[in-house]
Amino acid sequence: MINFMISTAVILFLLAIGILFSSRPFMYGILRWKTERKLKKFHANLKDVHFSFEEITYFVPLPNRTPLLAEASMENIVTEPDFASFIFPEIKGLKIYVRKNKLEQLIAYISIDHFRLPYIDKLLYEKKINEQEYLEMSGYILLHPNTKKAFIEEIYRQMRVNTGNDSQ
Amino acid sequence: MQLVIILSLINLFLLCLLNLIRFHFSKHVNRGILIFSTILFTLVNGYIYGEFHLLWMALLILLASSVSYSFLGAFIATGLSIILFYFYGILLDGLEAIIIASYLLFSIVVASIFRYLAKSRNRFYDWQKQFYLQSKNLHVLREVSLALQSTLNIEKLLHIFLTSITAGYGLGFNRAMLFLQNQDGTFTGKLGIGPLTVEQGHTIWEDVVINKFTLKDFIQLQEKAIINDHKLNQKIRSFSFNVSIESPLLQQIVKRKEAFIVEENNGSEDAIILRLRETFKVRQLAMIPLLSRGKTIGILMIDNIVNQKPIHYEDVDNIVPLATQTAMAIENATLYEKTENMAITDGLTGLHNKRFMDRMLPHLYESAKSNHETLSVLVLDLDSFKVYNDTHGHLLGNEVLIQLSSILKKVVGAEDFVCRFGGEEFVILLPKKTLPSAMDVGEEIRLAVRNHAFPKADSQPKGRITVSIGVACSTDDTPSSIDSLLDRADKALYKAKEFGKDRVFAHEEGVDGE
Numbered sequence: 001m002i003n004f005m006i007s008t009a010v011i012l013f014l015l016a017i018g019i020l021f022s023s024r025p026f027m028y029g030i031l032r033w034k035t036e037r038k039l040k041k042f043h044a045n046l047k048d049v050h051f052s053f054e055e056i057t058y059f060v061p062l063p064n065r066t067p068l069l070a071e072a073s074m075e076n077i078v079t080e081p082d083f084a085s086f087i088f089p090e091i092k093g094l095k096i097y098v099r100k101n102k103l104e105q106l107i108a109y110i111s112i113d114h115f116r117l118p119y120i121d122k123l124l125y126e127k128k129i130n131e132q133e134y135l136e137m138s139g140y141i142l143l144h145p146n147t148k149k150a151f152i153e154e155i156y157r158q159m160r161v162n163t164g165n166d167s168q
Numbered sequence: 169m170q171l172v173i174i175l176s177l178i179n180l181f182l183l184c185l186l187n188l189i190r191f192h193f194s195k196h197v198n199r200g201i202l203i204f205s206t207i208l209f210t211l212v213n214g215y216i217y218g219e220f221h222l223l224w225m226a227l228l229i230l231l232a233s234s235v236s237y238s239f240l241g242a243f244i245a246t247g248l249s250i251i252l253f254y255f256y257g258i259l260l261d262g263l264e265a266i267i268i269a270s271y272l273l274f275s276i277v278v279a280s281i282f283r284y285l286a287k288s289r290n291r292f293y294d295w296q297k298q299f300y301l302q303s304k305n306l307h308v309l310r311e312v313s314l315a316l317q318s319t320l321n322i323e324k325l326l327h328i329f330l331t332s333i334t335a336g337y338g339l340g341f342n343r344a345m346l347f348l349q350n351q352d353g354t355f356t357g358k359l360g361i362g363p364l365t366v367e368q369g370h371t372i373w374e375d376v377v378i379n380k381f382t383l384k385d386f387i388q389l390q391e392k393a394i395i396n397d398h399k400l401n402q403k404i405r406s407f408s409f410n411v412s413i414e415s416p417l418l419q420q421i422v423k424r425k426e427a428f429i430v431e432e433n434n435g436s437e438d439a440i441i442l443r444l445r446e447t448f449k450v451r452q453l454a455m456i457p458l459l460s461r462g463k464t465i466g467i468l469m470i471d472n473i474v475n476q477k478p479i480h481y482e483d484v485d486n487i488v489p490l491a492t493q494t495a496m497a498i499e500n501a502t503l504y505e506k507t508e509n510m511a512i513t514d515g516l517t518g519l520h521n522k523r524f525m526d527r528m529l530p531h532l533y534e535s536a537k538s539n540h541e542t543l544s545v546l547v548l549d550l551d552s553f554k555v556y557n558d559t560h561g562h563l564l565g566n567e568v569l570i571q572l573s574s575i576l577k578k579v580v581g582a583e584d585f586v587c588r589f590g591g592e593e594f595v596i597l598l599p600k601k602t603l604p605s606a607m608d609v610g611e612e613i614r615l616a617v618r619n620h621a622f623p624k625a626d627s628q629p630k631g632r633i634t635v636s637i638g639v640a641c642s643t644d645d646t647p648s649s650i651d652s653l654l655d656r657a658d659k660a661l662y663k664a665k666e667f668g669k670d671r672v673f674a675h676e677e678g679v680d681g682e
Contacts, residue, residue, distance in 0.1 A: 015228060019187055019202075030191040052377040054335060057304040084289060087235055088198060092293065109300055114340070118374040121475065125366060132194070154380075 020086040027089050031140040038129065038137060048119060049141060053154045055114035056096075060107050062158040068103050074156045076100045079148040082109075091139035094148065096155055108155055115142050172216055179212040199236035203245075206232040219258050223267065226253070227274055234278040238286075242275030305486050308332055308339060312490060320501045323359070329494040330361040333470060339486055342369060342474040345404050345448070348458075348466040348498070355411065355467060357404030362473065364400050365449065369474035403447055415440040418455070422464050427456040427484045444469070454479045456487055458495035465495050514588040516566055517573035525587040525595055532585075532599050533650050536642060543599055544606030544641040547657040548576075548613065550592040551634045551669040560624050568622050568633060575616045580609065595654070603641040603674055610637040610672035618670065634670035636661055641674075 039046060064070065078099050082092040093115075096108040115138050123129045129137070141147055186205035190198045206228045214222040226249045233245030250268055253259045259267055312332040319325060326346055333344040343362025347355040363369035411418045417438040421428050432451045435441035444450050450471050458466040468491055472479060512524035520528075536543040550556075550572065557565040569592065576586045576594065585597040596613075598606050614635055622633040638661030642653050660675035667673070 015183075016231060018184075022184065022187060023191075026188045027191040030188065034192070050374065050377045053380060054376075055340070057300045058307050059303050061307070061310065084293060085286075087202070088195070111297075111300060116475070118370060118377050121373075122370050125370065125474075 023087055024083060024089045028140070028143060031136050034133075035137045035140040038133065042123065042128065044119065046141070046144070046146075049117055050119065051115065051117050051141065051147065051150075053151070055110060055116065056151070056154070057109045057111070058107065058158075059109070060105070062107070062155070063161060064159070066105075068100060068105055069098055069107065069159060072098045072100055072159065074152060077152045077155055079151060081143050091143065094142055094151065096151060108151075110142065110151065112139055112142060117141065175212070175216050179209055179216070182212075183209045203229065203232045203236055203241075219256070222253065222258055226271070230271060230275045231278055234275050235282050238283050239276070239279045242279040246271045246275045301486075305339075305489075309489060309493075313493060316493060316497045320504045322498060322501045322505065325494065325497050325501055326359045327361075329490065330359060332490060333468075333487060334361045339483070339490075341470045341479070341483075342472040342477075343400075343448075343470065345400075345469045346458075346466060347404075347407075347409075347469070349464065353410065354408055356408040357406070358466075360400045360404040361397055362400060363397075364403070366474050373474070400448075407443075407447060409440045409443070411440075414438075417441055418467070421455050421457055421467065425457050425459055425462070425464060427454060427481070427488065429454045429479055429481065429484065449473065451476065452479055454484050454487075456484060456491050458491050458498070460492075460495040460499040465498060517570055517588050519573050519576070519594070520585055520587040522587065522589055525585070525589065525597070528585060529597060529650055529654075532597055533642065533653070536599065541600050542602050542641055542643050543597070543653070544601040544603060544639060545653055545657045546596040546598065546606060546610050546613075547589070547638045547654070547661045548594040548596065548610075548635050549637075549661055549665070551636055551665075552629050553592040556624075556628060556633070559627055564623055571620065571622060572617065572633075572635075575620060576613060579613050579616055584609075595657075601641075602643075603639065606639050606641055607672060607674055610639050613637065614670065614672055630670065636664035636669045637672040638662070638664055639672060639674040 036046075039049070060066070060069065062069075076098050078097050080095045080097060082095050084090045084092050091112050093109055093111040095106060096110075098105050098107055112135070117138055120129070120134055120137050124131070124134050183205050186201055186208070190201035190205070193201065210222060210225040210229055213225050229249065230242065230245050233241035235241075237244075246268075249271060250259070253267075254264075312328060315328045315332075316325060319328075330344045330346060333339050333341050341362075343360070345360040345362075346358050348358045349355050363372055409415070409418075411422050413419070415438045417428065417430060417435055418440050430438075430441055430453045435445075435453075441453070444453065448471075450469075450473070452471060454470045456468040456470070457464045458468060468487070470479065470487070512520055512527070514521040532543055535541075550568070553565065553568075556568065569588075572594075573586070573588070576596065580586055580596055580598070583599055584601075587595045587597070589595045596609070598609060601609070614637060617635045618632060620633070625631075625633045628634075638657045638659065640653050640656035640660060656675040660673040663675075664671045664673035
């Protein structure tokens with residue numbers, strides 16, 4: 001009986017873990033498929049969807065003379081998606097950290113609510129998509145590797161501007 | 169055995185597939201698919217491994233239901249499982265009570281844990297949202313404070329303030345319009361940033377996004393912003409209003425000195441709100457008074473014309489510190505402007521004074537020199553003015569100076585500068601004028617003064633008030649300094665006095681002529 005209970009618990013646990021950890025990549029995969037399909041429908045490309053750095057929330061003034069930030073290279077700037085819930089994940093935003101030698105500092109955040117894209121805004125205004133589809137498309141674009149790279153480059157630019165060390 | 173493995177793998181694959189496609193659907197369908205997938209998985213496993221296994225595998229269904237719909241899901245799933253198992257005779261004899269109790273306990277524990285986690289998560293996200301918002305406001309306030317301190321130019325101050333409200337790097341409203349109070353109490357539109365229509369808003373915004381402008385860029389791009397919003401600014405500058413009983417809402421804002429949000433379906437009783445709606449196609453509108461030392465010096469109006477995002481009072485609260493800081497900066501800049509004007513204006517006549525002339529003459533001189541143009545100077549003196557003052561007193565003498573100033577202002581062109589040099593002596597700077605044209609101006613002034621009916625002018629030695637004028641001109645051919653230009657005009661004036669007053673004399677290189 002005990003063996004039976006243990007094996008029950010182990011199998012249930014493994015299945016739950018499987019569902020938990022597969023949810024986020026599965027959700028992102030579906031968002032990717034839906035977004036690319038929508039863009040194709042409107043004869044657009046991901047490159048046509050411009051986004052702004054305007055809505056970044058900075059937690060530290062940049063450039064900053066704190067050694068961790070002042071000496072950080074672009075490789076030390078990392079992004080981390082911010083999700084709510086494991087089983088029913090929702091994209092909340094993108095966190096941007098500086099990580100170096102086991103030290104870490106959150107320097108900026110871009111919230112999905114404020115990540116507005118003019119091209120998709122136009123589609124929404126023209127009623128070609130609804131609010132839910134807007135959120136799905138902007139969520140996919142926010143977590144896209146190119147977007148992350150662009151944010152990292154922008155943060156690095158802000159860190160280096162007027163410091164006399166503008167070259168990358 | 170092989171069949172069992174294949175069936176198990178297919179079952180697992182189905183669970184994964186359903187777990188993938190559930191994200192294609194809405195929130196509730198997603199939850200429904202998750203519960204359905206666990207039911208399917210359990211039933212297939214029950215078929216493969218025997219009904220007995222359904223007893224423990226049902227826990228997976230209870231887990232999915234409790235996670236999806238908390239206590240409601242937990243109780244419904246538990247109830248249905250027990251009923252089904254009871255009818256199909258799966259419940260073990262003698263252990264019914266234990267199984268039912270286990271199911272209930274399991275469901276309640278899972279639902280409680282996930283409910284607690286969801287509550288904590290929501291509380292955390294609310295807190296995080298507030299934190300991010302405050303961080304952003306602090307960042308904007310810091311950037312804007314620095315920018316506001318960098319200038320005493322009112323136009324620039326207003327541009328910085330409105331940029332901080334409209335730019336995404338700032339508070340991100342679609343449009344802001346500023347109306348400042350005049351000395352007579354009326355409000356006049358001064359500056360606006362934002363589109364006139366939704367379509368224009370999309371175009372401008374796409375341009376901004378493609379160019380990746382930052383808040384600092386926006387602040388520096390004052391001219392571009394004014395060009396972009398040219399039509400809006402034209403409308404704003406011609407929009408003025410008086411806060412009266414016809415506009416009870418605005419009256420309330422000015423009286424209470426508190427921000428107010430006018431909803432789309434409100435404000436029909438307020439004439440100014442109606443005009444605003446008509447002119448600027450406004451729907452929901454927030455109005456924020458600009459307060460400096462407890463006095464309303466202006467009203468800021470904001471709306472989200474493009475995305476129609478509702479404006480809440482907490483959004484407005486974020487503007488208040490910026491508005492107060494800007495109001496103080498505007499008042500300081502206005503005082504500075506007034507002081508600066510006072511410093512270069514003659515108190516009696518309202519003409520420019522000697523300080524202004526000392527500042528302006530080098531600019532004009534250098535500009536004439538670099539553009540190969542001429543610069544003429546007239547030095548003018550009232551004839552026998554001491555006699556007039558001694559006879560009629562300084563009060564009447566001052567009146568003559570005031571009337572003479574009016575004549576000078578009327579005669580000279582808009583590009584010319586009339587300065588009171590001191591006492592009864594005046595200097596007139598005539599950029600781009602040749603010596604003959606300057607002589608003509610001088611002559612026109614002389615005749616205008618001669619023919620003007622000054623008070624008690626008949627007591628003067630010549631029976632009227634007259635002026636003598638000395639003229640000098642700087643050209644490429646006659647390289648000279650500013651001092652020598654003034655000196656030559658002054659010498660010409662003395663010549664005019666020497667030759668009997670009431671005349672215009674020019675100083676030319678080597679030649680003095682009338």
